[in-house]
Amino acid sequence: MSQKMQNAKCKTQNAKCKVQNYFARSVPRCHSERSRGILPERSLGSRWLLGMTVVVLALCLLLCGCHGKVERTAFTVPEAFDTSRTYEISFWAKNDTNLTQVNIYKNAIAAFEKLYPNIKVNLRLYTDYGRIYNDVITNIQTDTTPNVCITYPDHIATYLTGKDSVVPLGSLFDHEKYGLGGSEVKFDAPTKEEIIPQFLSECYLNGDHYAVPYMRSTEICYVNKTYVEKLGYTLPEVLTWDFVWEVSRAAAEKDENGNFKVNGQKVMLPFIYKSTDNMMITRLKQLNAGYSTGLGQIKLFNDTTREFLNTVAEQTEKGAFSTFKVSGYPANFLNAGQCIFAIDSSAGATWMGSNAPLLDIPQEELVQFETQVMLIPQEDPRNPQMISQGPSLCVFNKQDPQEVLASWLFAQFMLTDEVQMAYAQTEGYVPVTSKAQNNPAYQDYLSREGEDNDLHYDVKLQATKLLIENTDNTFVTPVFSGSASVRNAAGYLVESVTKSVRRKQPVNEEYLEKLFAETRSLYRLDQTAAGTAGKTELGALPTASAALLCVLGMAWLGIGAYVLANKLKIKN
Numbered sequence: 001m002s003q004k005m006q007n008a009k010c011k012t013q014n015a016k017c018k019v020q021n022y023f024a025r026s027v028p029r030c031h032s033e034r035s036r037g038i039l040p041e042r043s044l045g046s047r048w049l050l051g052m053t054v055v056v057l058a059l060c061l062l063l064c065g066c067h068g069k070v071e072r073t074a075f076t077v078p079e080a081f082d083t084s085r086t087y088e089i090s091f092w093a094k095n096d097t098n099l100t101q102v103n104i105y106k107n108a109i110a111a112f113e114k115l116y117p118n119i120k121v122n123l124r125l126y127t128d129y130g131r132i133y134n135d136v137i138t139n140i141q142t143d144t145t146p147n148v149c150i151t152y153p154d155h156i157a158t159y160l161t162g163k164d165s166v167v168p169l170g171s172l173f174d175h176e177k178y179g180l181g182g183s184e185v186k187f188d189a190p191t192k193e194e195i196i197p198q199f200l201s202e203c204y205l206n207g208d209h210y211a212v213p214y215m216r217s218t219e220i221c222y223v224n225k226t227y228v229e230k231l232g233y234t235l236p237e238v239l240t241w242d243f244v245w246e247v248s249r250a251a252a253e254k255d256e257n258g259n260f261k262v263n264g265q266k267v268m269l270p271f272i273y274k275s276t277d278n279m280m281i282t283r284l285k286q287l288n289a290g291y292s293t294g295l296g297q298i299k300l301f302n303d304t305t306r307e308f309l310n311t312v313a314e315q316t317e318k319g320a321f322s323t324f325k326v327s328g329y330p331a332n333f334l335n336a337g338q339c340i341f342a343i344d345s346s347a348g349a350t351w352m353g354s355n356a357p358l359l360d361i362p363q364e365e366l367v368q369f370e371t372q373v374m375l376i377p378q379e380d381p382r383n384p385q386m387i388s389q390g391p392s393l394c395v396f397n398k399q400d401p402q403e404v405l406a407s408w409l410f411a412q413f414m415l416t417d418e419v420q421m422a423y424a425q426t427e428g429y430v431p432v433t434s435k436a437q438n439n440p441a442y443q444d445y446l447s448r449e450g451e452d453n454d455l456h457y458d459v460k461l462q463a464t465k466l467l468i469e470n471t472d473n474t475f476v477t478p479v480f481s482g483s484a485s486v487r488n489a490a491g492y493l494v495e496s497v498t499k500s501v502r503r504k505q506p507v508n509e510e511y512l513e514k515l516f517a518e519t520r521s522l523y524r525l526d527q528t529a530a531g532t533a534g535k536t537e538l539g540a541l542p543t544a545s546a547a548l549l550c551v552l553g554m555a556w557l558g559i560g561a562y563v564l565a566n567k568l569k570i571k572n
Contacts, residue, residue, distance in 0.1 A: 072143070072164040077175055078401050081184065087406040088120045089147035092132055094391065095125045100426050108419045112410055115186045119406045129155070129391065140165050145396040147407040153202050154477075154484040156210050156394050161481055167395040168208035172408055180412065189412050194435040202476040203392050211392035213432040214414060215423060217347040218386050218467045218474060219278055221376050222330070222459070224340045226369035227251065227262050238381035239374050241283075244271060244341050245311075248320035251340050263367070267338045269322045271315070272330040274344040276323050276498075277491035278387050281477055283308050285387075286379040291490065296480040298525055300490055301516045309497050309515075313507035316498050326498050332360050337367030343376055345389075346467050349428035349460040357454050373462040375470065388467075388474035390429070421445070425455060428463040437468065489523040 091109070095101050102125065109121045124146070126132045133155045139145045140162040151159075159166050173192045177184040181191040192200075195213065203211040221239055228235055231250050236243060248270035251262045260268035273279045280300075284291045287308075290299025315321040324330060330342035331351040342352065351358045353371035378384050393411045398404050413419070420431035421442045431437050446465060450458035467474075477487065496515055497507055505511070520526040 072162075072397050073399070074164050075167045075397050075404050076401060077171060077178065078405055081178065081405050081409075082402050083116075083118055085402065086118045086120070087403055088122065089403065089407050089410060090122045090124060091410065092124045092126065092135075092146040092149045092151075094129050094132060094150055095127070097127070098426060101423065104419070104422045104426070107422070108414060111418070112187075112413045115413075116406070116409065119410065121410055133158075147396055147398070147403065148411050149394055149396065150214055150391045151211075151394060152389075152484075153205065153211060153392055153479045154487065156203075156392070157205055157479050157481045157483055159394070159396075160206060160210065164397050166210050167397050167404055167408070168210055169212065169395070169408075170208045173209065178405060178409065180415075185409065185412065187413055187416055190415050190417075190433040190435040194433045195415070196432055196434060196437075196471060198388055198471055198474050198476070199390070199432045202388070202479060205479045211394040212411065212415060214391050214393050215347075215429040216388055216390035216432055216467070217345045217429050218388055218470075219275070219282070219343055219376050220346045220349065220428070220463045220466060221374045222334055222342045222344065222349075222352040223372040223374055224334060224337070224369045225372040227337075227340050231262055235372060235374070236381070238384060239341075239377045240381060241377040241379065244377045245315055245320060247340060248315065249318050252319035262340075263337045265338060267333075267336075268319075269327055269333050269339050270319075271321045271341045272324065272327060272333055272339050272343070273321075273494075274324045274330050274342075274348075275491065276325070276494035277487045278389075279343075280305070280308070280490040280494050281487070282376065282385060282387050283379075285475060286385045292478050292480075292483065292486050294478040294480065296478070296482060296486075298486055300486060300493075300525075301520070305493065306509075306512055309493060309512060310507065312494055313497050313501050316501040321498070323495055323498050325495050326502065329360065331356070335359060335367070336361055336365045337369065341377075346428035346430075346463040347390075349373075349463040350457060353459045355453055355457070356459065357457055371459050373459060373466060375466065384470065384473045386470060386474050388471075388476055390432075417442075424464070428460050428467075430464055430467050485523045485525065489519050489525060492519055492522070 091105075093105055095105070105123055105125075109123060113119060113121060126135075129150075129152055132149060132151055136145055136149060136151070136155070136159060140159065145165065156166060172178065173180050175182055179185075179192075180195075181189050196216070199213040199216045200209070203209050203213060221244075223235065223239075225235060228247060231247060233243075233247050233250075251260070251268060251270035253261050255261050259266060262268065281291050284300075284304060287304050289304035290302055292298050292300065312321060327333070329351075330339060330344050331348065333339035334342040334352060335354065335356060344352065350356060351360070354366060354368045359366070375384055376386055393414055395404065395407045395411050398407075415433060417431075417433075417436045417439045420433060420436035421439060423429065424431045424436075424442075425445060431442065436442060445456070446461060448456045449461040449465075450456060477483065493515065496519075500507055500511070
C-alpha cells in the first residue's frame with residue numbers, strides 16, 4: 001500500500017473514531033487504542049450503528065410525544081432555603097447605554113450577593129425589550145430561559161404559553177418566611193400592600209400575579225409655553241384635545257416667504273406623538289370606547305376609532321400633526337423650536353427642554369423657550385385619563401425549587417428602597433412602592449427641583465411629580481396572550497393614516513375599510529379567537545403526523561441494519 005493510501009486510511013479511521021467518541025464518551029480510549037490498531041473495523045461499525053440507533057430512537061420518542069413545549073413541574077415553595085448550597089442565576093435587563101443605570105444594576109447585584117454570598121447573579125444587558133422578548137421566546141422551548149428578567153407584562157402573557165414556564169407569584173407574595181417582607185428575608189423588602197395597586201394590577205393575568213412592577217412611567221405633554229403665548233393663547237390648567245388642535249393649526253401658518261410665523265423657520269410640526277399605540281388606546285379610553293377586553297375580545301375596529309382616524313387625517317393635512325415614526329423624536333423638534341406639543345414618556349424627561357442634560361441635536365440648533373410639563377390632552381378635564389406603563393420583573397421556573405427561590409429573593413431585592421430610588425432618579429421614572437416614594441431621602445430628592453441641571457433637572461422632577469400626583473387617574477391596558485399584537489395594531493392605524501395623508505392619499509370610508517382589513521390580517525387578528533391572538537402553544541403533534549414520523553424513523557433503522565449486514569457479509 002502506498003504512503004498516500006495509508007494516510008487516507010488513517011484519516012478515515014480517525015473520523016470514524018470521532019463519531020464513536022461522540023456516542024461512547026470514551027475519548028482517551030479511542031484515541032490511544034485505535035492509533036495502535038487494536039480495535040477491529042467490525043467493532044467500530046457496530047458502535048457507530050448503536051449510536052445512530054440511539055439518536056433515531058430518541059428522535060422518534062421526541063416526535064411521537066410532545067411538540068413545541070417542554071414539560072415542567074409547577075413550582076412549590078420549599079420549606080426552607082438551603083444556604084449550604086451555591087446558586088448561579090441569570091438576570092436579563094434592558095439598558096440604553098446609560099452607564100448610570102448599568103452601575104445601579106451592578107451595585108444592586110453586589111449588595112445582594114453580600115447578603116447572600118451563596119447566590120451568584122450574572123447580568124446580561126439588552127438594548128431594547130424586543131430583543132429580550134425574542135430571546136426568551138426562543139429559549140422557552142429548550143428550557144434555557146433566564147432566572148429573572150425585566151420585561152413587559154404583554155410579553156409575559158406570551159411567555160405563559162409555555163406550561164409552567166413563568167412562576168406565579170401569588171403564593172410567594174404572602175409567604176410567611178420568604179414572601180414580600182417575610183421573616184427569613186435578609187433585607188428590608190416592601191410588603192404587598194406597599195406596592196402601588198395601580199402598578200401591580202398590570203402584572204395580574206390568568207388569575208395570578210406573574211410579575212412585580214419594577215419601574216413605572218406615564219405619558220407627558222411637554223409644551224413650548226413661549227410659542228403658545230406668542231400665538232395669543234393661554235395654557236389652561238388641563239389640556240384638551242380641542243385646545244391642542246386649535247393651537248397646532250395656528251402654529252402651521254406661514255408668512256409670505258414660506259417660513260412659519262411662530263418660529264421663523266422652514267420646519268414646524270406643532271404636535272408630535274411618540275407612541276401612537278398609546279395615543280389610540282388612551283383616546284378610546286377617554287371616550288369610553290372599546291379597545292379590547294381583559295379576555296382578549298378585540299373591539300378596536302369601531303366607529304369611534306374611525307372618527308378619531310378621520311380627525312388625525314384632517315389635522316395632518318393642515319400641517320398640525322405628525323408622529324415619531326413619520327418624522328422623528330419629539331424631543332429633537334421641541335428643542336429646536338419646531339414643535340409646541342411633544343408627547344413622550346415621563347422617562348424621557350431628561351431629553352426635553354432648552355436646558356435638557358441630554359440632547360440629540362447640535363448646540364447651535366437649540367432654541368431657548370419655557371417648558372411647561374402637563375397632562376396629555378383630555379376629553380374631560382375633570383376626569384383625566386392617562387396610561388401607566390413600565391417594565392416588570394418575572395421569575396422563570398426551573399427544575400430545582402431552591403434555584404427558583406434564590407431567583408425570587410433577588411427579584412424581591414430589586415424592590416428595596418435603595419434600588420428603587422436610585423433607578424428612579426436617573427430619568428423620569430417613579431418608584432413602584434409607597435415605601436420608597438415616602439422615604440425621606442426620596443422626598444428630599446423631589447424637593448430639590450431645579451437645584452442643578454442633572455440629578456435635579458426641573459423638567460424631570462416636574463414630570464415625576466405629575467405622575468405621583470395623578471396615580472389614581474392612571475389606567476393599564478388588558479394583558480393576555482396576543483395583547484402586544486392588538487396594541488401594535490392600534491398604533492399601526494394612526495401611523496398608516498398619517499403617512500397616507502402626507503403622500504396625498506385620500507382618507508375616506510373606503511380607505512378605512514381597507515385599512516381595517518389590512519391591519520387585522522397583518523397582526524393576525526382575524527385568524528385567532530378572542531384571547532388567543534399572537535403566539536399560541538403548539539401542543540401535541542397530531543396523531544397521524546407522529547405515527548408517520550415514527551414509521552420513517554424505524555425505516556431508517558431498517559436501512560441502516562441492512563447496509564451493515566451486507567457490509568459484514570462481504571468482509572467475512
